[in-house]
Amino acid sequence: MKTLLFTSAIISMTFSLVGCKDAGPNVETSAPPATVETHDNHEGHDHPSEGPHHGGLIELGNEEYHAELVHDEDIGSVTIYVLNAAATEQIPIDSTEITINVEHEGKPEQFALVASPDATDPQGKSSRFVSTDAELGEHLDEEGADPKLVLTIDGKSFRGTIEHDHDHEDHDH
Structure with missing residues (x-):
């Protein structure tokens, strides 16, 4: 009798530990990296492919905010606009500056x-x-630069990955 009880307990524990395998889609718990590429449908809603100033979008947090990067290569400026969650309106923040971190020749x-x-x-x-440092614009285009936007909004720190792509045919990376 003890053997039968023990075997039943082992079998029950095995099934409770293994459980059933759900055939449904996997759900990611972390936010995807921010990107300036087109977002078609994420979590059931559409994303704009660019910001109101025709720049690339950077996701901040779990879509709490967005930033828009506008790179004017002719004058060497980089402008970041802080935008709402829908990436449609500018959001003024309490900062005198924000930061973009890049890797250049293996150094931050x-x-x-x-x-x-x-x-x-x-x-x-x-x-x-705004930055008028032409070096920043050059680094945004470098392979392996891994640029990150860092800023604080309402006391909360945000970090967004910048993927700065170009449609220029004559542009080398």
Whole structure:
């Protein structure tokens, strides 16, 4: 009798540990990396392929915010706009600068983008940040640079991956 009880207990424990395998789709718990590529449908809703200024989008947090990167190669400037979750409106934040971190020749480099408030931004806040350092623009295009945008919104730190792609046929990487 003890053997039968023991065998039943072992079998029950085996099934409870193994459980059933769900054939449904796998669900990722972490947010996907931010990208400037087109988002067609993520988590059941559409994403714009570019920001209101025709720049690439960077996801911040679990789509709590977005940032838009506009790179003007002619003058060597990089502008970041802080946007709402839908990536449709600028959101002014309490920062005088934000940072883009890159890898260059195996070493980390940081570039500050200085607040350049739009006329509609309230006093002491900015939704637009600019760098005129041409080196930053060059590094965004380098293979392996792995650029990251770092900023704080309402006391919470955000980090977004920048994938800076070009449609230029004559542009070498």
